[in-house]
Amino acid sequence: MAIAGAIIGAAVGGWLNDRFGRRLTILLADFLFFAGSAFMATAPNPAALIMGRVFVGLGVGMASMTCPLYISETSPANIRGALVSTNSFLITGGQFLSYLINLAFTKAPGTWRWMLGIAGLPALLQFTLMLLLPESPRWLYRKGREAEAKSIIEKIYRPEEVEGEIMALKESVENEVIEIEAAQSIKLTELVKTKAIRRGLTAGVGLQVFQQFIGINTVMYYSPTIVQLAGFASNQTALLLSLATAGLNALGSIASIYFADRSGRKKLLIFSLSGVIVSLAVLSAVFQGTTTHSPPVSLVESNGFGGLMCEDYAAGRASATWDCTRCLKMQSCGFCSSSSNKLLPGACLISNTTAGNKCRAYGRQWYTRGCPSKNGWLALIGLALYIMFFSLGMGTVPWVVNSEIYPLRYRGICGGIAATSNWISNLVVSQSFLSLTQAIGIGWTFFIFGVVSILGLLFVIIYVPETKGMPIEDIEKRLEKRAIQIKFWGNKGRSSDPSNKA
Structure with missing residues (x-):
């Protein structure tokens, strides 16, 4: 129910972002987080618990596409990737803390009420702090509030960079005004007919779908189950080992922060997917051996x-x-x-x-789930490698790319489409995982994820452009020039040769 709510939240989040701004949308998401947590903690019956899950899901969907967008639009180009990656790191860090909190409350009276209710505290904290932060200067400029936008840009950029950033923003908005005069409102046909938008959506939505279809959230949602399937019977042992996997996810996200603006988005994706493929091959082989022996x-x-x-x-x-x-x-x-x-x-x-x-x-x-195995430790190594390789690139870069690949006018709706595709894919994979393991075994299930990862690697090589260090306005020009983006080196951002078709 939470994932179903997230699909709706991501779908309406794009419209909310464009109509009311990034800041107000995040505040609304925080309110939904808090209300959902309160509903769940005090639920007198299953219906109230489900309602709380839906509220939380709506907030998750809105926040998942708004937070990277807000960070991207308030960040200088040279550290934009690192800051958006930091958002992903804090998500994985939050997952790690949630495992610790769950472990702490396993012996407390009203166990699950505490686990679900305490989630309202960080939501309340973020709501309070968000009141102290400004709106996105790009959104303000587009709404005609140029003085407000300029004052915020002056706080973000060095003095010598302010004028150039304002001119680039002004050019972007003026181009949009011309488009708006030709077409009074955004139509879905525009997204298909406009080269840059269509190619950006192909890359952005494709990354979000592959992020889920290579199986990450089945690992995060069902890691205690997977640990037991590897032959570790104890529930407490499974939970402790799952805590370790969540920690590795956070560590990988830290590495992603460092490399996102150094090695580039595309190189990081290729390295990440290559490691994921190897890790899934190990997992598939080990689990296949466990079930046959x-x-x-x-x-x-x-x-x-x-x-x-x-x-x-x-x-x-x-x-x-x-x-x-x-x-x-x-x-x-x-x-x-x-x-x-x-x-x-x-x-x-x-x-x-x-x-x-x-x-x-x-x-x-x-x-009751997995069988005893002498090679269970190999499965844990494969699981650890999978999480580390995933979090290094595929865990963070899809959100970075989607926060910077769309023109300003389309950023809200395109970001909403991409986030919605992510949550729909999440729902499909998470709901089918246990059924697949029952039908064909966990070894073959990981093999399927491995095949999808190979397809994802080919997709990244062909369709995803390198956006490292590029001002958002220049990314649109690159997409206009070339549909296939096989070249992924030598990008120098704004100073690159305009004739470069990579």
Whole structure:
């Protein structure tokens, strides 16, 4: 429900940005965050909890496309990539903190109410601080509030840069006025017919879709499950290891801040996707080996628990062929490992609290998702590499590119389209992940993500332009000249040769 709300929030966020400004849209998102958290913490029934999730989702959708846009429009070109990447780092840092908070509240009374309700505090803090910040100077200039825009630009840029920035902004707005006189309102046909917009949307939307379809949010949403699928049975162990993955995500985002304005957006994307492909290959191979070499089920071991033997296993007369993987495929079954060695034959029992507690009482490990494996640590290494490579480029650069690739007049609506595509893709992948793992196994699921990553790499090489250090107005000119953007080196921003078609 939160993701569904985010889709709506991102869709209306573009209109809100263009009509009321970036600052007011962020304030509205903060209000929705706070209201949603309050609804969830005090929910008397599931309907109220769902309503709170929708409110939070609406705020997430608005903020996801507005914050990078606001940062981009209030940043000098030479540090714009680093500052937008910082936004992504703080998101991943927030995810890390949320795991810590969840861990802290696991023993508290009213566990989940505290977990969900405390999210209102940072929303309240940001709302208060946002009241002290100015509106985007680019939005103000476009609305005819030139004096306000100029005073803000003077605070952002060095004195010798102010005049050039104002002239570039003035030229951009004057070009828009000419377009508006020719067409009184933005029409969807304009987005398709205008070369720069169409090519910018292709790159921007494509990056957002690939960001989700290579599987990152399945890893973040279901990392405790994935850790258990790798053979780590304990819920607490799974949560602690998930905390580590969230920390690696934050570390990768820090590296992205450093490299975004040094190596360039496109190079960073290519390096990131190349690492993701290798990591997914490792994950696919390890999980495939785990499912094909899982411990056998022993009839003697299963009988040792009296009436707790799984009915599906008891009814299957070909029980000698059963192993842990087949046991867990039956939704009603759980696997209790051998007391001497978890890789030896174990018991297939009813998947309930009684059987789980009895299994652990005998000093055994209780599995309901993944099976014991001697190579589980390889899966953790693959998972760690995947997160680090992803967060270095694909986690942050799509938002950087989408914050700077569209002309000012279209920035709100195009950013909204791109953010909406991101959240729709997020919903599709997150809702299908567990079903895929049940149907074809987690090894093949990661293999599919790997194939999509290869397609994403080819897409980046062909369609995504390098925007490092370029004033936003010059990016539009580059898109007008060339549809295929295979060249990704030698960009020098505003001082580059205007005839350069890269």
